[in-house]
Amino acid sequence: MALIEEVARENLAEARAMVAALAPVALDSATLVEALERLTERFGRETGLATRLDTAALGSPDQGLSRSQEIVLLRGAQEALTNVRRHAAASAVVLRVSRVGDVVAVHVEDDGVGFDPAGAPGIGLAGLRDRAEEAGGAVDVASEPGRGTRVTVRVPVR
Numbered sequence: 390m391a392l393i394e395e396v397a398r399e400n401l402a403e404a405r406a407m408v409a410a411l412a413p414v415a416l417d418s419a420t421l422v423e424a425l426e427r428l429t430e431r432f433g434r435e436t437g438l439a440t441r442l443d444t445a446a447l448g449s450p451d452q453g454l455s456r457s458q459e460i461v462l463l464r465g466a467q468e469a470l471t472n473v474r475r476h477a478a479a480s481a482v483v484l485r486v487s488r489v490g491d492v493v494a495v496h497v498e499d500d501g502v503g504f505d506p507a508g509a510p511g512i513g514l515a516g517l518r519d520r521a522e523e524a525g526g527a528v529d530v531a532s533e534p535g536r537g538t539r540v541t542v543r544v545p546v547r
């Protein structure tokens with residue numbers, strides 16, 4: 390039992406280190422918007438879906454967000470896109486970055502099958518919600534069967 394516990398602990402530590410090491414790779418040499426551009430471009434290429442990034446509602450780009458907040462937004466977009474790929478049967482996806490007052494948000498909107506957000510708890514969205522709240526922010530899921538889905542991750546600029 391002790392050995393099992395030790396191996397499990399080591400594996401968990403290793404997984405955490407990998408996750409911690411991964412995010413900055415996307416963000417280290419790039420702004421949040423640049424990282425989102427890459428993500429958007431790659432997702433469109435890999436899925437064949439019409440995919441675009443809209444930054445029109447972002448006033449002063451990238452200012453005032455901590456690295457960990459940027460990671461929350463980027464990871465949020467990744468999780469939402471993974472869900473689009475796996476669940477939505479969509480034909481188009483729009484990512485939007487916006488800033489309203491002191492809140493920066495990333496929205497991922499698809500035109501797929503939709504779902505009832507109250508009735509489908511999963512690890513992905515729940516984990517995203519936890520991470521957003523740890524960063525002082527929140528997650529919003531707007532969806533209805535047959536009417537597409539919009540996931541919004543927002544964090545406050547400090």
Ligand SMILES: Nc1ncnc2c1ncn2[C@@H]1O[C@H](COP(=O)(O)OP(=O)(O)OP(=O)(O)O)[C@@H](O)[C@H]1O
Pocket residue numbers: 472473475476477499501502503504509510511512513514515538
């Ligand atoms: N864009 C979407 N379009 C349609 N259904 C969705 C969408 N996003 C989420 N869902 C529904 O909500 C459920 C919960 O999503 P969530 O990401 O929490 O878990 P998951 O994707 O099933 O598993 P994982 O824990 O691997 O992320 C999904 O199983 C799916 O039924």
Ligand SMILES: [Mg+2]
Pocket residue numbers: 468471472511513514
């Ligand atoms: Mg998921």
